[in-house]
Amino acid sequence: MKKVFPMVIRKTPAEIASMRKAGRVLAGLLKELAGLIRPGITTGEIDRFAEKYIRGCGAMPSFKGLYGFPASACISVNDEVVHGIPGSRRLREGDIVSVDVGAMVDGFHGDSAMTFPVGKVSDEAMRLLRVTEESLYKGIQQARAGKRVVDISRAIQEHVESHGFSVVRALAGHGIGRSVHEEPRIPNFVIRNEPGPELKPGATLAIEPMVNAGGFDVVTLDDNWTVVTRDGSLSAHFEHTVAVTSDGPEILTAL
Ligand code: MG
Ligand code: MG
Secondary structure (H helix, E strand, O other): OOOOOOOOOOOOHHHHHHHHHHHHHHHHHHHHHHHHOOOOOEHHHHHHHHHHHHHHOOOEEOOOOHHHOOOOEEEEEOOEEEOOOOOOOEOOOOOEEEEEEEEEEOOEEEEEEEEEEOOOOOHHHHHHHHHHHHHHHHHHOOOOOOOEHHHHHHHHHHHHHHOOOEEOOOOOEEEOOOOOOEEEEEOOOOOOOOOOOEOOOOOEEEEOOEEEOOOOOEEEOOOOOOEEEOOOOOEEEOEEEEEEEOOEEEEOOOO
């Protein structure tokens, strides 16, 4: 049987311009957060800052209410991988904290995440953050017309595993546009005989390696949101929204 690939919605230059506006809001926000995050701040305070910043730019927080999520930012600490709910938790020296944010402008979304060190963290934690961010850029370099989704997956997996870390299997990156989550699914590891669709100009992708210091298994907590590593090891998450253009990948969530 011929393999049928899911429909990838290609965007017009005007639509990509809206996504670039949304992306710049997120880039500015994450830059501000780098200066704000320090021991003693609560995850709820980070979320309130994020919502105010996004709305102050004339954008809408994409995640608030998405599938029922109660906040504007997903904030995940240490062994929390993604989808942590902000609240009264106070960050401590040595923690790492992942902040995942989305913004909508003119009906189009951007999606970006970054893991920050809180105060001084261990050398191993810093190495995890560095390798995860590097793997994101390795993946982005493959977001080119004529390549397939698996080329992104392979670049991320090879970089992460060559440093002794593991990529989460249960969660993936995704297409993005009028909806936060569109086709194609972008796994961070190679699935045998599943190359995914060919990439074409106008495709817009949220590439987001989630990397564990230990094993790749994850579990979801009783709040039905927070995903944590099964073995309690640290986890990091970096994400950009990228447009495939005839000139190569354009990071839309950059300043
Ligand atoms: Mg995200
Ligand atoms: Mg995403």
